[in-house]
Amino acid sequence: MHELGIVMNVIEQVDRIAADNGAQKVAGITMEIGEVSTIVPELFLDAFNWAKKRTEYLKEAELEMIIIEGRTYCRSCGETYRTTEYGKKCPHCGSAETYLLTGDQVVIKDISAVFEQEEPGG
Amino acid sequence: MQQVKTILLSKSVFEDNDAQAEQLRCDLRKKGTCLVNVMSSPGSGKTTLLVALINALKRDYSIGVMEADIDSDKDAVTVAEKTGVRSIQLHTGGMCHLDAGMTRQGLKELGDGLDLIFLENVGNLVCPAEYDTGATVNMVILSVPEGNDKPLKYPLVFENSELAVISKTDTLPYFSFDMDECRDYIKARNAGASVIAVSAKTGDNMDELVSWFIRKISER
Numbered sequence: 001m002h003e004l005g006i007v008m009n010v011i012e013q014v015d016r017i018a019a020d021n022g023a024q025k026v027a028g029i030t031m032e033i034g035e036v037s038t039i040v041p042e043l044f045l046d047a048f049n050w051a052k053k054r055t056e057y058l059k060e061a062e063l064e065m066i067i068i069e070g071r072t073y074c075r076s077c078g079e080t081y082r083t084t085e086y087g088k089k090c091p092h093c094g095s096a097e098t099y100l101l102t103g104d105q106v107v108i109k110d111i112s113a114v115f116e117q118e119e120p121g122g
Numbered sequence: 123m124q125q126v127k128t129i130l131l132s133k134s135v136f137e138d139n140d141a142q143a144e145q146l147r148c149d150l151r152k153k154g155t156c157l158v159n160v161m162s163s164p165g166s167g168k169t170t171l172l173v174a175l176i177n178a179l180k181r182d183y184s185i186g187v188m189e190a191d192i193d194s195d196k197d198a199v200t201v202a203e204k205t206g207v208r209s210i211q212l213h214t215g216g217m218c219h220l221d222a223g224m225t226r227q228g229l230k231e232l233g234d235g236l237d238l239i240f241l242e243n244v245g246n247l248v249c250p251a252e253y254d255t256g257a258t259v260n261m262v263i264l265s266v267p268e269g270n271d272k273p274l275k276y277p278l279v280f281e282n283s284e285l286a287v288i289s290k291t292d293t294l295p296y297f298s299f300d301m302d303e304c305r306d307y308i309k310a311r312n313a314g315a316s317v318i319a320v321s322a323k324t325g326d327n328m329d330e331l332v333s334w335f336i337r338k339i340s341e342r
Contacts (some may be wrong), residue, residue: 003220006252096310108133113129
């Protein structure tokens with residue numbers, strides 16, 4: 001259910017962009033999904049494939065997801081580490097003075113839009 | 123003939139909502155209205171706590187309530203009956219959260235001239251934390267029976283909330299809830315958060331919570 005809400009948001013945005021650009025349809029969407037974004041990619045894909053049928057331009061669109069690794073920075077020792085393995089506590093020095101550098105994003109990277117090409121001279 | 127073009131976006135899914143939320147927050151500040159987004163799990167005692175809080179504040183401030191649920195108007199009716207303040211129900215239509223657009227719509231329905239509005243978000247610790255509603259205050263309620271480890275399991279909602287209320291403290295004798303550990307977990311997520319432990323049922327420590335809101339309203 002959580003994934004579905006975000007999917008609805010994505011398809012609405014992409015549908016609008018397709019319409020604004022005068023595209024005929026959208027063939028593909030590439031998204032960057034952070035490892036610690038709380039999105040489960042399998043559920044996200046299922047929700048996408050269900051929801052796209054209800055759109056104007058995305059009926060045949062394929063979704064590609066690029067998973068972005070979660071990395072955390074430690075303020076105490078300046079090292080970075082993999083978030084999913086160690087969480088909030090730095091494995092190098094044990095400090096909890098850390099913050100997430102990357103890995104929480106949910107980004108629409110690009111879309112492949114199909115256009116009707118004008119006839120030569122037309 | 124067809125031609126395929128790639129349109130580069132690199133656009134966060136939450137970008138549109140974040141912009142709408144920021145605009146709404148600006149509008150609210152101009153009007154001098156304090157909008158409190160109340161987040162928690164289902165069954166944390168949100169409605170009971172709000173009723174107690176509103177009854178303590180309603181003599182001095184004009185208050186409104188927006189109840190968000192997937193369906194039913196039970197909470198809006200309960201709050202209206204027990205407090206007498208203006209209360210409306212928002213239906214999210216199957217969605218697990220409210221966004222800034224839905225919030226703006228609800229505010230329109232509720233009308234102008236209010237000092238304090240509580241927005242009771244859908245009972246859920248995950249999705250409401252991701253969608254900025256445009257509220258001027260984010261608040262999370264954690265009830266004693268849920269356990270003191272929730273800030274570890276659902277970090278985002280605690281990171282985004284300037285007020286964390288630990289509710290149902292009257293049940294402390296029956297659960298192994300470590301209050302100090304819970305406070306530490308919340309502070310580790312958000313060092314600046316206010317943490318206030320109360321029982322709306324017995325009224326224990328409600329004064330501190332009421333004072334917090336009076337201070338907040340005076341800062342508008």
